[in-house]
Amino acid sequence: MTRTRRAAAFLGAVALLSAVATAPAAGQSLFDRLRQAASVARTLLPISTEKEIEIGRGIAATIAGRFPVSTDAGLTRYVNLVGLTVASQAPRGDITYRFAVLETPIVNAYAAPGGYIFITKGSLDLIRSEAELAGVLAHEVGHVNRRHVIEQIRKSDTMREVKNTLDLQGFVLDRVVGTGANALFTGLSRGDEMEADSLGLEYASSAGYDPGGLAAFIGRLDQHAGEGPVSEFFATHPKPNERVDRLNSIARREGLPGGVMLADRYRATVGH
Helix, strand or coil: CCHHHHHHHHHHHCCCCCCCCCCCCCCCCHHHHHHHHHHHHHCCCCCCHHHHHHHHHHHHHHHHHHCCECCCHHHHHHHHHHHHHHHCCCCCCCCCCEEEEECCCCCCEEEECCCEEEEEHHHHHHCCCHHHHHHHHHHHHHHHHCCHHHHHHHCCHHHCCCCCHHHCCHHHHHHHHHHHHHHHHHCCCHHHHHHHHHHHHHHHHHCCECCCHHHHHHHHHHHCCCCHHHHHHHHHCCCHHHHHHHHHHHHHHHCCCCCECCHHHHHHHHCC
């Protein structure tokens, strides 16, 4: 099946402006610089939920065109049940969360705007419990809820000439979708990843899963450093040991209660 057909099949199935360090003009006062920054911030075009979903659908099609989407109905149902469980802890009533498995040995997960979330078969092969799966999916839900990709799009060069959301169609929409997909494939900011880690920890724990699930998975990835399937993950995420330390620190500080791991159920469903 071609990439285009795979993408079509998937679609049928389913704040402050970050400052760029620049030298202030000679003699420019602090007030002038702040006023200029505020003016630039106001030029960031708001993107409605309706457009967010449309952009996300296009990005999801791009992802599904790059990797085949699993047709294993049982596996897809299981991933959706776990994903919807953690998403229910901080739901966005304006979107529908959808989860799918990508048939690739690459270890990664992707969160497209509007609630389209993917996890690779390579990731599932390294995960050892339902709590770990919940932690990974909760992290991706955090990206969606904080609209991380949408915010990157809003600040991109692509949006500079867009004056109205009505312009987000046709060729312009295609460019915006490409910008968002590129952000996912090359990696979000360190700040975005850290925020999604914190939110994922909160969502998974609130859903009754062991809060150490995400840290356990990330720590295991560190043991596979240098291996081909995990190279993309290392290139697009902060260092695993730093993330594990931070996650464990947050769990201790917040006094998050222990929860279920469900390793047996995971093995019985996923097959290892």
